[in-house]
Amino acid sequence: MELATTAVAAVSSAARPHGPFPPPPAVKFSVEVPTSIIQECYQLTLQEYAKRFKVPGFRPGKIIPENVLINYVGPQHVQNATIEAILKHTLPQALSSVEDRALEDSVRILTQFDDMRSSFTLDDVFRYDVAVDVAPEVRWLSEDKYKNLKVVVEIDEAVDAEKAAEKEVQRRHKALGLLRVVAGRGLQIGDLVVLDIFAESINSDGSKGEKISSAESTGFHLDTEENNNLVPGFLGSLIGIHPGETRSFPIQFPESFEQESLRGVRAQFTVVCKELFHRELPEMDDSLAGKLLPGCNTIAEVRERILERCKEVEKTAIEQATDNAILDQLGKLVEVDVPRALFQEQGQQLYGAKLLQLQAERRLDKDQLASLSSQRSVQAYLEDEKENITRIIKQMLAVGDIFKSENLQYSTEQLIKEVENSVAEFKQYNQDYDEDNIKQQVQDVLEAAKVLEWLKENCTIEYVRR
Numbered sequence: 001m002e003l004a005t006t007a008v009a010a011v012s013s014a015a016r017p018h019g020p021f022p023p024p025p026a027v028k029f030s031v032e033v034p035t036s037i038i039q040e041c042y043q044l045t046l047q048e049y050a051k052r053f054k055v056p057g058f059r060p061g062k063i064i065p066e067n068v069l070i071n072y073v074g075p076q077h078v079q080n081a082t083i084e085a086i087l088k089h090t091l092p093q094a095l096s097s098v099e100d101r102a103l104e105d106s107v108r109i110l111t112q113f114d115d116m117r118s119s120f121t122l123d124d125v126f127r128y129d130v131a132v133d134v135a136p137e138v139r140w141l142s143e144d145k146y147k148n149l150k151v152v153v154e155i156d157e158a159v160d161a162e163k164a165a166e167k168e169v170q171r172r173h174k175a176l177g178l179l180r181v182v183a184g185r186g187l188q189i190g191d192l193v194v195l196d197i198f199a200e201s202i203n204s205d206g207s208k209g210e211k212i213s214s215a216e217s218t219g220f221h222l223d224t225e226e227n228n229n230l231v232p233g234f235l236g237s238l239i240g241i242h243p244g245e246t247r248s249f250p251i252q253f254p255e256s257f258e259q260e261s262l263r264g265v266r267a268q269f270t271v272v273c274k275e276l277f278h279r280e281l282p283e284m285d286d287s288l289a290g291k292l293l294p295g296c297n298t299i300a301e302v303r304e305r306i307l308e309r310c311k312e313v314e315k316t317a318i319e320q321a322t323d324n325a326i327l328d329q330l331g332k333l334v335e336v337d338v339p340r341a342l343f344q345e346q347g348q349q350l351y352g353a354k355l356l357q358l359q360a361e362r363r364l365d366k367d368q369l370a371s372l373s374s375q376r377s378v379q380a381y382l383e384d385e386k387e388n389i390t391r392i393i394k395q396m397l398a399v400g401d402i403f404k405s406e407n408l409q410y411s412t413e414q415l416i417k418e419v420e421n422s423v424a425e426f427k428q429y430n431q432d433y434d435e436d437n438i439k440q441q442v443q444d445v446l447e448a449a450k451v452l453e454w455l456k457e458n459c460t461i462e463y464v465r466r
Contacts, residue, residue, distance in 0.1 A: 025339075026131045028110065031094045033086055033126040041085040042122060049073050049081070083116055086126060098134050103341050104437075106133035135342070138401045139335040146333060146402055149459035153318070153325040154466045161314040165307040172292045174225075177279040186240035187224070187276060193238070194275040195220045202250060202266040212267055214259060219274070231257070234269070241273045322461060323452050330398040331391050338393050346396070347382040347389045349441060352431075354381075359429045396444060403447045406454055410446040418442040 050064050055072050058064050070078050087109065095102060110129040120126060140146070158164065179192065187193055196218045201209030215231075227235050237249040248270045253262045282288060289296040296302045355372060371377065382389065402408075419435070419442050426433040 025136060026106075026133045027098055028129060028131045029094055030129050031090060031127065033090055033128075035123060035125065037089065038082075038086060038122055038126050041089055042082045045078060045082045045085050046070075049078070079117060079120060080113075083113070083120060083126075087128070091130065094130060095132055098132060101134040103133040103135060103339075104345055104440075106341055108132070133339065133341060135397065135400075136337050136339060138397050141333055141335060145405075146330065146398070146455070147458075149326075149329060149333075149455060150462070151322075151325050151329050151459060152462045152464055153322050154464050155318060155321060156466060159314050159317045159321075160465070161307060161310040164313070165303065165310040168306050168310065169292070169303060173281060173284060173288070174279060176288065176291055177281040179277040180280050182243075182276040182278050186242045186245075187238055187273070189224045189239075190278065191224050192277045192279065193222050193224065193241075193273060195222055195238075196272040196274060198270040199267050202268055208268070212262070212265070215262070215267065215269075237269075238271060238273075241271070241276075243273050243276050246270065246272045318463070322456070325461075326452060326455055326459070327395045327399075327448075330402075331394045334394055334398045334401075336394050336397050338390050342393060343386075343389060344382070346393050347385065348378060349437070350385070350389060350392070351378055351381045356425070356429060356431060359431075360425075396448070399448045399451045400444075402451045402454070406451075408447070408450040408454060410450055414446060415439070415442060418446065 046066065046069060050069060053069075053073060054060070055064050055069065058068075091107065095107065108131050110131055111127075116126075116128055182191060197216055197220055199212040199215040201212055203209045222230075222235075224235060231251055231253055233251050237251070238247065241247055248268065250266060250268050252266045253259075253264060255263050257263045284299060286298045289298050289302050292299075293302045293305060296305060355369065359369060419439050422438045422442060423433065423435060426438075
C-alpha cells in the first residue's frame with residue numbers, strides 16, 4: 001500500500017529577511033501513513049528489541065510475549081522507536097517526486113515529535129508534515145535561452161604550437177651550452193645573472209614604506225631571455241649592471257599583477273649583481289640531434305617530433321579554453337538565487353578537490369594537510385572564493401537545465417567507471433569520502449561533458465589569438 005503524499009505548497013522565502021544568500025526554495029509535503037505500514041514498522045521494532053534485550057525468564061531465541069517485552073522495554077520507548085521507524089521507512093517515498101532536485105541534508109520534519117507521539121495509534125492513519133529544500137530556479141535572460149549561442153574563445157599566444165615548438169628547441173639548445181664568466185662589460189640580453197633583490201613599498205608622500213618580502217630573493221638566477229614573469233621595467237633597469245654593482249630604482253606593480261596584494265603598489269627595488277655569465281652554445285647541426293631529443297638523428301627530426309608534441313598540447317589547451325568560454329557564457333545568460341546551503345556544499349567540494357590535488361603533487365605534509373582541513377581554513381577559502389564559487393554554481397545549474405531540456409544521456413557504465421576511479425583516488429591518499437557525494441559529483445561532470453558536446457555542435461564559436 002502506498003503513502004498518501006500531498007505537496008502542500010512551495011514554501012516562499014520572499015517575505016523572510018536574509019543576508020547575502022537567499023534561503024533556498026522549499027517544498028512542503030503532508031504525509032499520511034496507512035495502518036498496514038504502521039503495523040509493519042511496529043512489528044519490526046518489537047523484533048529489534050527482542051534481539052537486543054535479554055528479558056529475565058526467556059532464553060535467547062525464544063519468543064517473548066508482546067506485553068512482556070513492552071513492559072520490560074517501556075511503552076514510551078517502543079512508541080518512540082516505532083515512530084522513528086515509520087519516518088525512516090516513509091520519507092524516501094514521500095520525497096521521491098523531488099528527489100532529483102532536493103538539496104543534500106535539507107530534509108526537515110515540520111511536525112513536532114511530541115505532537116506525533118500524542119496522536120499516534122496503531123489503528124489509525126499516521127500524519128506528519130515534512131519540507132525539503134530544492135535546487136533554485138534557473139531564469140534565462142533571453143527568450144532564446146541557450147539557443148543561437150555565440151562564443152568567442154581567446155587563445156593565448158603561448159599555446160601556439162609552432163612558437164612553442166621553436167621555443168622548446170631553443171631551450172634544449174641552451175641547456176647544452178657552457179656558462180662563461182662575463183668580463184669587461186655589463187649585463188645584456190642573452191646573459192644569465194645572479195642577483196640579491198630587496199624591495200620596500202613607497203608611501204603616497206614618497207617616504208619609505210614596509211618591506212615587501214614576497215618580492216625579495218637572494219641568489220636569484222635570472223635568464224634574461226626568459227623574463228615573461230618579471231615586473232615590467234625590472235629587466236630594463238638592470239641592463240649594463242656589472243658584478244658587484246648595486247642599483248636602486250622605483251617600479252609600480254601593474255594592476256593585472258598575479259599577486260593581488262601588490263597590484264598598483266609603488267616599490268623601491270635595490271638589486272645587487274653577484275655574478276654574470278654568458279652562454280657559449282654549440283653549433284646547431286645534426287650532430288646535436290640525439291642530445292636535443294634522444295632517438296633523433298637530424299635537427300629536422302627533432303623539430304618535427306617536438307612540433308607533434310606541441311600540437312597535442314595546443315589541441316588540449318584549445319579544447320579546454322573552448323569549454324571554459326562556453327561555460328562562462330552560460331553563466332552570463334542566467335540568473336540564479338544561490339542559497340547558502342548549495343554554496344557551502346559546492347565550495348567544500350571544490351576545496352576538497354584542491355587539497356587532494358596538492359596532496360597528489362606531494363606539496364603537503366601531514367601537518368599541513370591537517371591545518372588546511374580545519375573548519376577555519378575551509379571558511380576562509382569560501383570567503384575568498386565566493387565570487388568564483390557562485391559563478392561555478394550558476395554554470396552548473398545552467399548545464400543541468402540544458403541536460404534535461406535536450407534529453408541528453410550518458411551510460412551507466414561511464415558512471416560506474418568514473419565513480420570507481422574517484423573512490424580509488426581518495427583511498428590512495430587516505431582521504432575520507434562519501435560515495436553518494438562522489439556519485440553526484442561524477443554525474444555533474446558527465447552531464448557537463450554531454451552538454452558541452454551538444455553546445456559545440458549547436459553554437460557559433462570564433463577563435464581569436466591574443
